[in-house]
Amino acid sequence: MRSIVYSRSGTSSVLSLGERDPAQPGPGEVRVKVVVSGVNPTDWKARAGSGARLAFDEIVPNQDGAGVVDAVGDGVTDLAVGDRVWLYLAQHQRPTGTAQEYTVVPAARAVKLPDGIGFDVAASLGVPAMTAHRALTVHEFGPTRLSPGALEGRVVLVAGGAGAVGHAAIQLAVWAGATVIATISSDEKAALALAAGAHHVVNYRHGDAAQQIGALAPQGVDHIVEVSIAQNAGLDGQIVANHGSIAYYADNGGDEATLPVRPTFAKNVRIQGLLLYTVGETALTAAAADITAALRDGALPVGEDSGLPLTWFPLEETAAAHDAVEQGAVGKVLIDVTGDNH
Numbered sequence: 266m267r268s269i270v271y272s273r274s275g276t277s278s279v280l281s282l283g284e285r286d287p288a289q290p291g292p293g294e295v296r297v298k299v300v301v302s303g304v305n306p307t308d309w310k311a312r313a314g315s316g317a318r319l320a321f322d323e324i325v326p327n328q329d330g331a332g333v334v335d336a337v338g339d340g341v342t343d344l345a346v347g348d349r350v351w352l353y354l355a356q357h358q359r360p361t362g363t364a365q366e367y368t369v370v371p372a373a374r375a376v377k378l379p380d381g382i383g384f385d386v387a388a389s390l391g392v393p394a395m396t397a398h399r400a401l402t403v404h405e406f407g408p409t410r411l412s413p414g415a416l417e418g419r420v421v422l423v424a425g426g427a428g429a430v431g432h433a434a435i436q437l438a439v440w441a442g443a444t445v446i447a448t449i450s451s452d453e454k455a456a457l458a459l460a461a462g463a464h465h466v467v468n469y470r471h472g473d474a475a476q477q478i479g480a481l482a483p484q485g486v487d488h489i490v491e492v493s494i495a496q497n498a499g500l501d502g503q504i505v506a507n508h509g510s511i512a513y514y515a516d517n518g519g520d521e522a523t524l525p526v527r528p529t530f531a532k533n534v535r536i537q538g539l540l541l542y543t544v545g546e547t548a549l550t551a552a553a554a555d556i557t558a559a560l561r562d563g564a565l566p567v568g569e570d571s572g573l574p575l576t577w578f579p580l581e582e583t584a585a586a587h588d589a590v591e592q593g594a595v596g597k598v599l600i601d602v603t604g605d606n607h
Contacts (some may be wrong), residue, residue, distance in 0.1 A: 269583040272323045274314025277591075279426065280326070287367040290338035292456060295372050299352060300581075301388035302363040302600040303329035305429070306515075308589040311356075317362035321360035321595075323377075326583070327600070328356050330363030332382040334375065341372045350375040351387035353395060353553065357542055363582050364449025366602060374548075376467045376553045379561040384606060385575060389429070389567045389597045390556055395541055397434035400490040401441070411555045413562070418481045422504065425459030425492040426466065427517040428516065429597050432573045433565070435461040436488040437556075440564035443488070444458035446481055454595070461465035461572030467519035475503045484534070485509060495519030502528040510535040573597050582587035 266287050271279040290296045295410055299486065308327050334348040344350065355370045356362030371589040375521040401411060401421065410416040421438040425431045426447025438445045445466045447458035455466040467477045478500075485506025492496060494511070496518035501511050502525035511534060529536065541549070559565050567573045573598030583600055590598050599606075 266366035266578060268325050269580065270325055271312060271355060271462040272278050272319070274312060274316070276313070277309070277587045280584045280587065282581050282598055285365070286293050288361070288369045290341075290593075291337050292339040292580060293341060293372055294338040294369050295334050295341055295344050295375050296336040296367055296369045297332040297375055298332075298335045299330050299332040299363050299368055299602045301331050301384040301392055302584045302602055303347065303388040304590050304598040304600065305329060305392045306590055307392060308362075309591045311330070315595045318397045319391050324356070325358060325361040325365050325368070326356065326587070327362040327364040330355060330368070330600075330602075331378070331387030331482055335367060335606065339355055339370075339527060342350070344372055344375060349378040349384075349387075352376075353391040354541065354549070358374050363602075364600060365581065373550070376557055378443050379557065385599060386560070386565060386567050388599055389573065390433075392541060393429035394437070394513050394556050394565065395549065395552040396430050396539065397437050397490065398555055399539045399541070399544060399548055400514060401438055401488055402551075403471055403512050403535065403539070404488055405508050405533075408553055411437055411441045412558065413440060414442045416441035416488075419443045419487040420485070420506070421445045421488045421490065422478065422482075422486040423458075423490045423518075424462070424497055425449075426461065427454035427572070427595060428462055429457050429573065430492065430494060431458070431490065435463050436490070436565050437559060439463075440461065440562065444482075446478060446486070450510040457569075457572040457574070457595070459572070460499050462521065478504045482506075488512070493518035493520045498522040498524050505532060505534050507528070508534075509531045510537060512537045512539055514539050518569060527569070567597060569596070575599055576600075577601050577606070
């Protein structure tokens, strides 16, 4: 099978296309014929490394993807050969991700796709959608799970509403009944956030963002899904509601944040960091189930008309796909592993 591999950290030039034998699934594992691989910032950052020795002699990148179960290991009862699945954290603590024709993953990391859901949608889930789910479920008064009506009466602010996590957060929050405000930096990104379902957009480069958000949410914002706590902590402290939550999942804009102390303690604010790799199985399992329910309801479409433009690369151009994500490509970057998807 064709696999993209690297054996040292560095720029995308360390990635190469090679031929490898498909692995056999062990107990509790499944092998998936990968149709589409999704690329996230975490994928190029892991490949770029920090100078430390790689955890494995050779690594196949990419955490997310979608495909068809090809073989099952002993003890697997929830999946069968032929099942269409979406994959998440495929390469977490493992040497092989989804940038190859077949990948072996723990059965829990392969989630059965509802009928009618395309592999482009499926490969766009994973890290972004599960991060968004977690960010929307860490409020002091819940909910811990998402479903239609679960966020009824709540106001959600999505910082960076045109990004992959922002897009998923908008869609999941709208599906759960929230009123959604997205902050964006351009008319183009405003159009994408609105296409995703946001009820309001605020361009933080034009005028006073706190004033604009305050006019839309006079009682404050209940849930903030934050991509840049370093830049936005002051704004968030102003606009968050009493007992609101600020959930941050990235270090965009800097690795230190200055917290406005009085506004946040006076309003009993919960400030929650989150990272999927350390969040634990309970949160991951809940996210996978709720995201699949949202898929059944048709709540998570992709493509420019749905607010998430797709940029495609063939498997042999995985390095270019990584570069596109690193350079800030708007929307979602996908790898067409089989060559049949666009």
